[in-house]
Structure formats: structure tokens, C-alpha cells
Amino acid sequence: MLRDGYSASHPVSLVAAAPYYSGYKDQAEFLRSGLYKWEGDAHTFDKDGPYIEVVTSPNNPDGTIREAVVNLGEGKLVYDLAYYWPQYTPITHPLDHDIMLFTFSKCTGHAGSRIGWALVKDKEVARKMTEYMQISSIGVSKESQLRAAKILGVLSEGCQHFRTADSENFFEYSHRIMRERRESLQNVVKNSKIFSLPKFPQDYCNFTGKYTDSNPAFAWLHSKEDIDWENLLREHKIIGRSGERFGADPKYVRISMFSPPEAFNLFLERLSAIIDNTNGNVVGGEESSIIK
Incomplete structure (x- = not known):
């Protein structure tokens, strides 16, 4: 997500519009990475230089549909779409952001499987994300991946073919x-x-x-x-x-x-x-x- 050359002496600002998911702040401050620094509410952020803005839509905690707030030239946007599913919000249009994060737990409720996925346009960013997951978790559980793939397949099949007047997918x-x-x-x-x-x-x-x-x-x-x-x-x-x-x-x-x-x-x-x-x-x- 960051180009080569960033260092602890110039950490990248990390922001999200309040009210924001508390996990962003907690993780950033717990890890104490020299590459980035939690800067709080995107509405009040006005620093020059590179930054990362996390956009949660629908938002956790208030459920609102969100767009980027800062909109400065050196920003990177990460869209957290954990709740962008039709049981929570109308699916109004296809999304086409550079980095989009999804989670199995909010889609189906299988939080214990600990499975998520990302759609990433930049191959280098995707490579770094994959490398981080391999190092931090020693790889994603094969059993969880198979379970998630099977359940998502069943859901997809039900939405496409299982349709009667008195049934629900x-x-x-x-x-x-x-x-x-x-x-x-x-x-x-x-x-x-x-x-x-x-x-x-x-x-x-x-x-x-x-x-x-x-x-x-x-x-x-x-x-x-x-x-x-x-x-x-x-x-x-x-x-x-x-x-x-x-x-x-x-x-x-x-x-x-x-x-x-x-x-x-x-x-x-x-x-x-x-x-x-x-x-x-x-x-x-x-x-x-x-x-x-």
C-alpha cells in the first residue's frame, strides 16, 4: 500500500471519518508501526503529505453510506465493505475502488472461520498484502478456505436457481x-x-x-x-x-x-x-x- 522509501521518520497518516470503527485506532496504536501513524478523524485532518483514509461503507457504528472525506492528492483509500451486503443495505451500484475489503463473518455470520478477501487493482499492493498475511498468520487455514468456498457456492446457487413464490434465498x-x-x-x-x-x-x-x-x-x-x-x-x-x-x-x-x-x-x-x-x-x- 506504501511506495518504497517511506520510513519511521516520516510515517504515513492513517485516518477515518468519525464515528469510525474503533479497531482501526486500536490496531494502529497497538502495532506502533514506524510506517504509519493514527491521526484520528478524517474531517479534521489537514496535514500535507501522504495519508491513508479508511472508508467503511455502510459504516460501523452508525450504518451510513460513506465516501472519502479528505480528497487530497497524495492519499490512498481503503474501502472496508464488510457490511455491503443486501441484508444490511440496498446494493445501489457496482463498486470500483482501488482496494476493497470484504469479510465472510458479516456476509454469512461465520465469524469463527476468520476468512476475508480483498479486491485490489495494483498488483504490487496485492503482493505486499499477501506477503503480510503469510508472515503474520503463517498462511490462511485451508479448512476455513474450503468451508467458506463451499458456503458461498451454496448461497450463490440458491440466489440464482432456488426461486418459488413462497421461498426466500x-x-x-x-x-x-x-x-x-x-x-x-x-x-x-x-x-x-x-x-x-x-x-x-x-x-x-x-x-x-x-x-x-x-x-x-x-x-x-x-x-x-x-x-x-x-x-x-x-x-x-x-x-x-x-x-x-x-x-x-x-x-x-x-x-x-x-x-x-x-x-x-x-x-x-x-x-x-x-x-x-x-x-x-x-x-x-x-x-x-x-x-x-
Whole structure:
């Protein structure tokens, strides 16, 4: 990804537009590479020289469709397309970026296989990426590769040939489940006086051949009040991640929409209880004191 000649004395800036996936910052700072340096939010980046901007679209954590922000001459763009699948977002057009990353875990849910792939235009960049994978992991598991190839083949076959009036292929089924979860969560949050969720317009999906909704993999909840979201949720046995971890305001919190059905329904029940309390309803004979 970097041309020969870069050194620790002039590390390449690494940026992503906030809210950004927290793993970018964590990995960059943990590895402490002399070749690059984490510089934070792409919206505020204004340094001269080479840089790398990671563009996650749909974005983790907020589900928005993203494009590059910096747009300076010496930049390299890496598109993280982990969630660019029809169960999460309308597939509006073919993508043609220089470096595009995909992962098996978000496509089908087989996260334990630890399989991803990249489409890379520059052969030298692709060679360096392959070399890094070989050195860092001593090669990718053959068993995982065979499993992923078989599952993707079955999904492809189902999308092309398995079609009846009352049947669903994998992506249609997944889209329906994600839509039902999003709608259930919206029905809970709409009763709140201070909590809200982002809204996404419908768009035409070339994969399904119709207008579809966005169903982000995460709920990006926002509070109008100064609440320690992460700790408040933990007090009610809900696991979420504060917006601060994504370079955003702590009034935001990210919650996964991937939990098993029983756990997701329990999450809705507990969130409803929090909303009842923050609305000032009387619970157990006393008025709530969650907001202070």
C-alpha cells in the first residue's frame, strides 16, 4: 500500500471519518508501526503529505453510506465493505475502488472461520498484502478456505436457481430478520422522550430488483441528555459501547443487532424499562432518578 522509501521518520497518516470503527485506532496504536501513524478523524485532518483514509461503507457504528472525506492528492483509500451486503443495505451500484475489503463473518455470520478477501487493482499492493498475511498468520487455514468456498457456492446457487413464490434465498431471509429487528427496536425507541435512532431512506437495490430499507448491523442510539450511556446500560445488563470509542460523543452508544432471538427480545424488554424510567414514569412506587 506504501511506495518504497517511506520510513519511521516520516510515517504515513492513517485516518477515518468519525464515528469510525474503533479497531482501526486500536490496531494502529497497538502495532506502533514506524510506517504509519493514527491521526484520528478524517474531517479534521489537514496535514500535507501522504495519508491513508479508511472508508467503511455502510459504516460501523452508525450504518451510513460513506465516501472519502479528505480528497487530497497524495492519499490512498481503503474501502472496508464488510457490511455491503443486501441484508444490511440496498446494493445501489457496482463498486470500483482501488482496494476493497470484504469479510465472510458479516456476509454469512461465520465469524469463527476468520476468512476475508480483498479486491485490489495494483498488483504490487496485492503482493505486499499477501506477503503480510503469510508472515503474520503463517498462511490462511485451508479448512476455513474450503468451508467458506463451499458456503458461498451454496448461497450463490440458491440466489440464482432456488426461486418459488413462497421461498426466500439466504439474503432475503437475512434481510427480513434484520428488518423485523430494526422495526421492533424503532417501536420501543419511539416511546422515548430523549432517545433516538438514525433514519435511513429507501433506495433501489440492484440485487433484489426493488426498493429496500437499510438494516444496519448495529443500533446507534443517541441521547439528548448527558447520560453515561455505557454504564447505564450495564446497570440494566445490556452490553453497549460508548460513542467515545468511535471518536464520537458519549451521548451515542452502539449496540449489536446480531444477538440470538432470546437475547434480542430480552434487550428490547430491558431497554423499554430504561425508557419508562427516563420518561419519568413511576416504577415500584417511586419516580425514576436515572437522569441526574
